[in-house]
Amino acid sequence: MSEAASTALLLSARVAFWATLAILPPGIALGWLLARREVPGKALIETLTALPLVLPPTAVGYLLLRLLARDGPLGARTLGFDLDLLLTWKGAVLAAAVMALPLVVRTARVAFEEVDPRLEGMARTLGLGPVATFGRVTLPLARRGLAAAAVLGFSRALGEFGATIIVAGNIPGRTQTLALAIFSDMQVGRDREAMALVGVTVALAFAALWLVESLLRKGRARR
């Protein structure tokens, strides 16, 4: 593998790792909320978290760009300091995180819905408070589904293109992830390099999906 390709692969992995780490806590919290609680505005929360799934990624990227631009609500002039996200690898993390969140929330929600609420009630009668019940019963029972949520989120972040190119640009060695590198190689006619990168992404995606399937299948077999 060429040096440029391995740089792109490492950067993609780093971006996807931090994006996954960043969205797991809110993703799990939202998934639990949607699965277990009747809160006002639940339908709105549901729709908002699903939005990045159906919007063109470039539209999401553009919204993020406007949000972070100098004059935007999170821009340097409004906040008084610079978040330094635009055109950096951290910007790529943000774009990937936003795009991957819906998958994590949905998978986490299903994971929680598959836990029998009567088991949680049982734990309460045995003296466990709501927090201890979540930690000792709900989480362990949902753990495979939550692991699947993390892998899916990671894979989605790994392949992110549209939002990333708008927020982080396509700077070789700095913000050029695998998906962006394939695009660049193709544009200048480096077909062999592009094909090699495609091979890498296929292998990664295959491994991730296989892992998710086996996690979910075993989770079901245990019930």
Next chain:
Amino acid sequence: MSVRFAIDLAVPCEHFEVAVEWRSERRALGLFGPSGAGKTTLLEALAGLRRGVRGRIEVGGRVWLDSTRGIRLPPERRGVGYVPQEGLLFPHLDVLGNLRLGAARAGAGERRLVPERVLEVLELAPLARRPARELSGGERQRVALARALCSSPGLLLLDEPLASLDLPLRRRILPHLLRVREEFGIPTLHVSHDAAEATLLCEEICVLERGRVVARGAPGEVLTDPERSAALDGGGVNLLEGRVTAIAESLARLELEPGLVIEVADEGGLEPGRRAAFELRASDILLALGRPPGLSAQNVLPATVEAVHLPGAGEPHAPARVTARLGAGSRRIVVAVSPRACRELALAPAAPIHLVFKAQGCRLVASF
């Protein structure tokens, strides 16, 4: 003096409201009734797992619920040991893990029941490391009971712990329930729709029908009450409990009280010197005015008619129910006969009578 058990509740449920007022100083309470009467709903309300419950619950001197004063203890502070019908074991833990989670409440100082001791009493020690999802039905029920005991509850709530089990398994688990009662002395509310089981395990029962209390009292009296017994299997169920004194030729002698002995079939599981309980259906007993000669039935017991209850206009298919007092008079037996037989024998209160039944007519409930 603290009240042991006092409730006055209204619990909304799907088709009707379950409304129960009940006050008792007994330790072994039973909730009896057909399925759909609201028994499980009431248990869940006691455990704190139901919403919209109104009224008052006081157990062992502590108020769990008083909706007029805005008191409502969450389930984790009530200290109940709830054993639901399905057991509801934690599938991600092994047997000991389930018990330890149950023991989480009981602090080190006040903990009365250690998991190891409970495992021993319920004969579960060999299963300690078995994952919960690999257990059989009977094992699951015993582990659920053990888990509830480990939480050192102030009140045990048992929801038909034997209903899902076949007869041989029931006979094996019932002695454990009796043993738990004797060993740990925990106040218990036992839900059942089996008359023999309720009579054996409870000191006082409350009969529930469509969310309402229709009778209350000692199970031996309530469940042989001719007013009610038509709704039960075989026109009513009698529980005969005593000590096995001898076994010969596949027949066992069961001494119900000094001087009152019956013959029952021995299908295994009986031992001289041990106690056993048998179920005898009201429809399996014959009445005779005198002692009939040349009879294959092994039991002919003199008794006194207490009451004769002819079926009313509203129950055209029901038999007549005759109650009789046996022995010293403390034991009531209910017998189902046809209304014509009642007339032909001219049965009336205080008439001397003989109860005739086969040894095989007595079905073993438990030997303990």
